[in-house]
Amino acid sequence: MLPKSRTRNGLSAQRMLGIGLILLGCGLGLLPRALAQEQPGTDVTPAPRITSVFDRPAQAQPAAQPTTAPSATEPSDAASASPAPQVTRYTSIFDNPAATSAPAQVPAASTAVPGQPTRVPSIFDTQATQAPAPGGQAAPTPYQSLLDAVQADVIRFEGEEPPDAEYCLGCHESPYLQMTLASGEVISVTVDGEAYRESVHGQHGTEGYKCIRCHTDMNEYPHEEVTAQTARELTIDFSNSCARCHPASFDETADDTHVALMANGNTNAAVCADCHSGHEVERLTDPLTGVSLPESAAASASMCGQCHSEIYNQYTTGVHGSAVLEGNPDAPACADCHGVHSTEGPSTASFRLFSPQICAKCHADETMMAEYDISTNVFDTYVADFHGTTVAIFQNTAPDQPFNVPVCVDCHGAHNTIGASNASSPGMKENLLTVCQRCHPDATTNFPDAWMSHYPPNFQRTPLVALANLAYTVAIPAVVGGLGLFVVTDIRRRRTNGRKDQ
């Protein structure tokens, strides 16, 4: 019978630490859309925007470049960290270790330097490097069958040091990479390397997380066959990889409405990557304190807007949404009301029933409301009134039962809440009758005054109510006290009489 405890967490540290880890091969991230333009009349394609390991310093057309002799190379593969600013191209594991130049004299033979992936010589090795490569294999016989070539040239990324992200990006930054799934869907498997490098995962440590951390099945080339039948299935499958590093956040989703929808077969329901993106995971909390960053509210709201765009558009027109977009740290983003990772389905009777407490979380907070000159009586006056009393009773006795009593959002709107001082606010006296008539169609002009507008009774606004309260505040103790006095004196007299009789 006790009130059901509800907490609707904001972007708390723990929550936001649960940023998903999906690195989707299909490149959910932004693709360089500019490339999609076709230039009519010419046979020229726009140059790829993405900075690539293959980019030449002059950014000239690739075809114009000599390829037989790499001009400038960095010493080694995995040992190379992020590129120095002045370097116009990224160092890469593809670089020829033999053709080492000034910066670091790492002998080509010493491929066992710590941090370097242990790998067998591969098809990636150039002719020039093939000879000194450790365990160098014989040059493949020309005119093999394709199958033979694949089998002979499989490279496995085993051992303690798998290849770093740059190694994978060497190919996967190409904007034309695609894959045909069993469903017939053709998906892009391009990764925006620049975006990844700027993402939380890409920023980890000195060189970012390795792709294989999430793409665990991609430990060889050619890659293992993708088992997912559809692009959506592929996205969903990858959510499990988030759990490996973010078990706490993943566990939170046990009660999540999206997870429940997914379990019921709705594959549109959001998984980690739908909100957090595959490769462009944004930082939402301070890494040291765990406190939400100021910009995280707007960022997280737009995450939800990816799938709930209509609601998001309503939200941005409302007083809360517009404040969040302006960077107001007090204003609620989606997650502040709906929770994050353990989002409760908002269409249940229970969610509606307990929603006044969500609003009260901020609107009964005097410190926060003082800044906006908003009354903090709103919750108490609501509960004191017929509607709120009924809702409070339902909360205590029938938390899952549908009910027809209005909660805050029924009058004020949920996502498009506008300030009470706004002329079009449903709370304005002129608009109130219309609001009442939504549920009480027969209501007439005087009816809205039956509602005391979130003000406690007082002699200025509601003199009759204040008078009634005052009358009974006086009358009850006076009458009952008077009666009690009579009773007490009567008892006293009877005792005296009793003693006399004896």
Added chain:
Amino acid sequence: MAVRGRYLRFPISYRIEHWVMVASFVTLAITGLAQKFAQTGIAIWLIGGLGGIETVRVIHRVAAIVLILEAVYHIGAIGYKLLVRRYGLDLMLTPQDLRNALQAFQYNMGWREDPPQQGRYTFEEKFEYFAIVWGTIVMAATGFILWNPIAATSTLPGEFVPAAKSVHSGEALLAVLAIIVWHMYHVHFRRFNRSMFTGYLPADVMEEEHPLELAEREHRAASETHRELPHVSARTYLGVYAVITVVVIAGLYAMATFERTAIETVPPSEESVTIYSPLHVDPQPIVVSFNGSMTSWDDGIGELLGVKCSFCHGGSTPLSKLNLSSYDTALLGGSSVPAIVPNDPENSGLIIEQEAGDHPVTLSAAELETLSAWIASGAPR
């Protein structure tokens, strides 16, 4: 009339009225106070136990109807006694009652040695009776407003509704406390008065509490007094009363069904917004078509392969050792089949691989055709 040693106080009709009122009053008090103090544990327990707030409100209203019907009957019975039977108004408050109350207080305080001598109805009883009359009127009037707020505000100012609620709530508490203090003390604690069960009071209690009535009865004066009121025949009275009763019951029915939308409201409107409205689907591969003539390497073929293939098949470590970024290296081929066999597109690895359809970068049909034609024409530079 008087059985030896005991006196009839309440005939059966009085006792039925009393118990009907007890039942409705207690029901109203419990279901009403549970709503007044809805946040308390006992109220939650009670409301839950009674089947929820909606049921509690139905019970409260049914009890209210019962109480009002009892009041209607009571008024009729009083009128009958007054007009048909021409009994005196023993119950009427008189200045003597005020004096009696004062004297009782003085007696209790020991300032006087003689208690007030009272008749059939003592000042304590009259106070309680009129408190209930007052309370019933107040509660019925305010209850009507709360029951029918829309009807009420069609004529009354809106503020009457919360004011009615305050009065209804305050009066309820006052009535319950008064009953507990006054009624409970006088008829249960001071002396357990069984007259509402048996109908009779023993002689000693009559002597102490109603000495004047006792004296009257012994002088066979009864309580009948002749008053200057018109005498009404029972037939006329009951006829008029029947009409009044029918009207009142019709009024009650109207009150209970006057408006529905205060109770059975239209459900709050659902937001007319599509919950799932994704902004974009999964990103699609970029389609860039080369659709010129492209008759030679320098006339576009080189650029096509440069853009679409050399990302992997180019640079310092071309995949499969196939470097498509220059004419020479392209013709050199890769680690397996030769990529380009001039004049023989069918044996060119590039064409074979593309036609298989599962290459990570797939050329468009037009591009493949152009490429094939270029190879067929000897793959000119």
